[in-house]
Structures are given as structure tokens and as C-alpha cells.
Amino acid sequence: SLSVSQSAAAEPPDTEYVKGSYADHYTTLQQIGKGAFGCVKMAFRNTDGVIVVTKFIRKAKVYEECWVFDSIMGKRVPLEVSLLTTLKHPSIVQVIDVYENEKYFQMVMEKHGSGMDLFEFIDRSPNLDEALASYIFRQVVSALSYMHSLNILHRDVKDENIILDQYFHAKLIDFGSASFMAADRYFSTFCGTMEYCSPEVLKGNKYRGPELEMWALGVTLYTLVFGENPFFDVDETIAAVLRPPFKVSNDLTDLISWLLHPDPQHRCTLSEVEKHPWTTQEVCPENYNFENVVRTVPEEIDPPMYYHMESSSHASVVPAPELASSKTVEFGLEAC
Ligand code: ADP
Ligand code: MG
Ligand code: MG
Numbered sequence: 001s002l003s004v005s006q007s008a009a010a011e012p013p014d015t016e017y018v019k020g021s022y023a024d025h026y027t028t029l030q031q032i033g034k035g036a037f038g039c040v041k042m043a044f045r046n047t048d049g050v051i052v053v054t055k056f057i058r059k060a061k062v063y064e065e066c067w068v069f070d071s072i073m074g075k076r077v078p079l080e081v082s083l084l085t086t087l088k089h090p091s092i093v094q095v096i097d098v099y100e101n102e103k104y105f106q107m108v109m110e111k112h113g114s115g116m117d118l119f120e121f122i123d124r125s126p127n128l129d130e131a132l133a134s135y136i137f138r139q140v141v142s143a144l145s146y147m148h149s150l151n152i153l154h155r156d157v158k159d160e161n162i163i164l165d166q167y168f169h170a171k172l173i174d175f176g177s178a179s180f181m182a183a184d185r186y187f188s189t190f191c192g193t194m195e196y197c198s199p200e201v202l203k204g205n206k207y208r209g210p211e212l213e214m215w216a217l218g219v220t221l222y223t224l225v226f227g228e229n230p231f232f233d234v235d236e237t238i239a240a241v242l243r244p245p246f247k248v249s250n251d252l253t254d255l256i257s258w259l260l261h262p263d264p265q266h267r268c269t270l271s272e273v274e275k276h277p278w279t280t281q282e283v284c285p286e287n288y289n290f291e292n293v294v295r296t297v298p299e300e301i302d303p304p305m306y307y308h309m310e311s312s313s314h315a316s317v318v319p320a321p322e323l324a325s326s327k328t329v330e331f332g333l334e335a336c
Contacts, residue, residue, distance in 0.1 A: 011041070017056040020101030026108060027307075028054060042115075043108070044307035051307050052096060053115060057081065057105040057176075066176075073098070080175040081107055083152065091143035093163065093173045109173075113165025114303040117173075118220075121164050122227055126294045130249055131283040132168065133224055138279050139170040140220070144213065145270055151181050153209040156192040157216040159223055166290040166301050181209045192216065195229055199238045199262050211264035217273070218259025225252065230260060238262075251278035 011018050011028040017039075018028045028043040043054045062078045069075070070082040077098070084095045084107065097108040118136075140162055147154060154161075156177040163171050177191045186206040190197055198215035201207050222230040226245055231237040240262035244253075255278045258268035273279055291301055 017058075017101075017104045017106070019104075020099055020106070022054075022097075022099035022101070022106040022108075025097070025099075026052065026054065026106075029307075042111070049306040049308065051111050051305060053109045053111050055107045055109065057107060059100075059103055059105065078105060078176075079178060081105055083175045083178055084109075087147070087150075087152075089143055089146045091139040091169075091171050092146070093171045111303070111305075112163045112171050113167075113169070114300040116164050116300060118159035118162040118164055118170070118224065121294060122159055122223060124294045125227060128224070128293065130225075130252055130278070131281055132285070132288055132293070133221075134278060134281050135283045135285050136164065136168055136170050136224065137221055138274075140172060140217070141270070141273050141279060143172040144217065145274060147178075148181075148210060148213075148270055153179050153181050153213055155179060155209065155213065155216075156196075157213060158193050158196050158220055162220070166303070168285050168288065168290070179209070194234075195219065195231070197237065198264065199240055200264050202234050202237055207264075210270065211267050214259055214267050214270065214273070215264075218256060218268075221259065222256055225256070249278070251276070251281070255279070 009029070013019070013023045015028075024046070026043045026045055028041050039056045039058075041054055041056070042051060044051050057078055057080065059078075062080075066079050067076050068079050068082050070077045070085070072085070073082075077100075081095075081098055084093065085098060088094075093112060094110045095107055096110060099106040099108075140157070144154065144157070154172065154175065154177070156174060157172075161172065161174040163173055179187070186208060188206050190201050190212075192212075196216040196219045198207075198212050201212055219230055222242075222244075225248060228245065230242060231240075240260060242257060242260060244256075255268070255273070255276050258276075259273065261267040268276070290296060
């Protein structure tokens with residue numbers, strides 16, 4: 001989770017990635033949760049202290065085909081930046097500001113809730129019933145449906161790329177693998193996460209995109225419900241045999257095995273997911289308390305919106321819980 005820890009210190013303004021006019025407007029904090037995410041950091045707006053999340057995108061790391069001319073900004077930007085500043089949906093993270101210096105784009109985003117992602121949520125073994133899981137899931141489906149209606153593929157749908165607030169409102173983030181689809185456009189490279197890659201793409205087939213996205217959505221749903229990955233290696237994915245650790249409703253079993261159908265021709269489509277009885281089941285999200293569903297620290301139930309400089313010179317104290325995940329640590333090793 002993204003919490004301002006007691007020791008949160010401002011990034012020195014001469015640090016390469018904060019340099020430029022961005023640093024006149026925002027103060028970047030070194031800490032983000034346990035300080036694990038190399039390129040994504042908490043920051044606050046200098047004028048009013050509003051806490052935001054900044055993603056530093058190193059220009060040299062953006063592939064040639066991932067640059068676009070953005071007519072609103074009037075310049076070439078990474079597709080991730082162009083898409084996130086253009087898309088508007090309640091379940092897609094909002095970009096507030098974009099800056100750049102010689103080497104980096106600085107993409108300033110809203111902080112959603114405490115910044116907990118679905119990986120961390122799942123890692124805490126939440127006490128989820130199917131209705132609540134369906135509530136989280138349908139928001140991701142709705143974001144994808146909006147994107148696909150604009151012919152945009154996310155291509156990296158997974159728990160880490162979904163953030164959740166204390167009202168169980170989910171938002172899709174990380175458009176670094178997104179692309180446009182077209183009837184005659186086939187992709188031959190996979191740029192998402194291996195554990196979420198579909199069997200036909202692992203086998204080296206060219207793909208249009210929507211079927212791969214549905215598979216990744218299936219892996220995400222399976223992980224949310226069962227707290228573990230459906231497949232642990234390429235052979236298991238290609239075999240596509242599901243061995244759920246416990247029994248769930250018939251509707252849910254049906255939806256998961258349809259999304260994880262090894263044959264892309266028979267795999268559930270987005271409009272079928274949207275209409276599926278498990279997705280549309282009745283749920284009253286207001287009947288659930290976040291703190292009854294997962295272990296939390298108080299700041300995750302009432303996350304600070306503003307950065308307070310106190311007389312003690314400490315930030316408003318928000319200790320990160322001792323729950324960081326193994327996957328999270330990998331990000332820490334990846335420098336900006
Ligand atoms: P990468 O492309 O390196 O995976 P992401 O955009 O997915 O970068 O960000 C890495 C992590 O940072 C996410 O998994 C999430 O935990 C956190 N994160 C990113 N953006 C936000 C945001 N706007 N609000 C809260 N947390 C975020
Ligand atoms: Mg990511
Ligand atoms: Mg990414």
C-alpha cells in the first residue's frame with residue numbers, strides 16, 4: 001500500500017527523475033508503502049498538499065512502437081501517457097498532470113484509497129464472499145468494456161494492475177502494455193506477465209488481443225477467488241486443467257472455466273462476461289466493512305488526502321503494515 005511512513009523524506013530536487021518543472025509543482029516522497037516501487041512514488045502538490053502518485057517513465061525504456069503523437073498535448077508521448085490522459089471511466093485511474101524532463105515523463109495520478117493493489121489485497125487472505133468478489137470483478141470488466149469499445153487493449157490485466165479503495169472501488173492502472181486493435185492487426189509478441197498469458201499465445205500463435213485479455217481476466221478472477229494462481233508454469237497453462245482448492249458456486253465455476261477455455265474460439269467474450277449471471281448477481285457493497293474483510297491499519301480505512309507538515313517535521317504518520325508481498329519486492333529492485 002502507498003502510505004506515507006514516519007520517515008518519509010522528500011526526494012532531493014536534483015534527483016534525475018524529479019528534475020524539471022514537475023519539481024516546482026510537486027514534492028516527491030521517497031517512500032511508497034515499504035518503499036518497494038522503484039518508478040512509482042507518492043508525492044504531494046506544493047500549493048495545497050494534496051497527495052498524489054507519480055509514475056516516472058524513463059524515455060529510453062519506451063519501445064519505438066509505443067510512442068504516439070498526442071494532438072492535445074501537441075507532442076510525442078508514450079502511448080501509456082496519451083491513453084491515461086484521454087480515457088475517462090470510473091474504474092480507470094485518472095491522470096492529473098504530465099511533465100517531462102530530458103530523460104523522464106512524470107505522470108501524476110490520483111491516489112485511489114490508500115493505494116492498495118489487488119495483489120496485496122489477495123495476499124492478505126481476504127474474507128470475500130462471491131457477491132463481493134463479483135462486485136470487484138465487474139468493475140474491471142466495465143473498464144475493459146469501455147476500452148474495447150474504443151479498440152484499446154490493456155494487455156497486462158492482473159491483480160497488481162488493479163487498485164482498490166476502502167469502498168471496494170477498483171481502478172485499472174498501468175497502460176504500459178496497451179495497444180490498439182484492428183480487424184486486420186495481429187500481434188506476434190507478448191508483452192504482459194507470463195502467469196497471465198494464454199496457451200495459444202504461449203505456443204507462439206499470432207493474436208488479435210481480446211481473447212488474450214479474456215484469459216488474463218480469467219486468471220485474475222481465479223486468483224481473486226482462490227488466493228492462488230491457476231497455473232504455475234507454461235506446461236500447466238497449455239494443459240489448462242483447473243484444480244480449484246475448494247468448491248464454489250456453479251455459476252462461478254462455469255465463468256472461470258469459460259474464461260480459461262484453452263481454445264480461444266470457445267473462450268468467453270467480454271460481452272458474455274458482462275451478461276453472465278455470476279457477474280450480474282445482486283450485491284450490496286455498502287453492507288461490507290473493509291476492515292472486516294482484510295487486516296488493515298487505520299490509515300487504509302481512512303486514508304489521508306493531504307500531506308501535513310507538522311511542527312515535529314514528521315509527515316502525517318501512516319505506517320505501512322508488515323504485509324508486503326514477494327512480488328512487490330521485485331519492483332524495488334527495478335530502478336527508475
Ligand atoms: P509498472 O508498469 O512498473 O508495473 P504500475 O503502473 O503498475 O508500474 O505501478 C506499479 C505499482 O504501483 C502498482 O502495482 C500499484 O501497486 C502502484 N500504483 C501505481 N499507480 C498507482 C496509483 N495511481 N495509485 C496507487 N497505487 C498505484
Ligand atoms: Mg504494473
Ligand atoms: Mg507496466
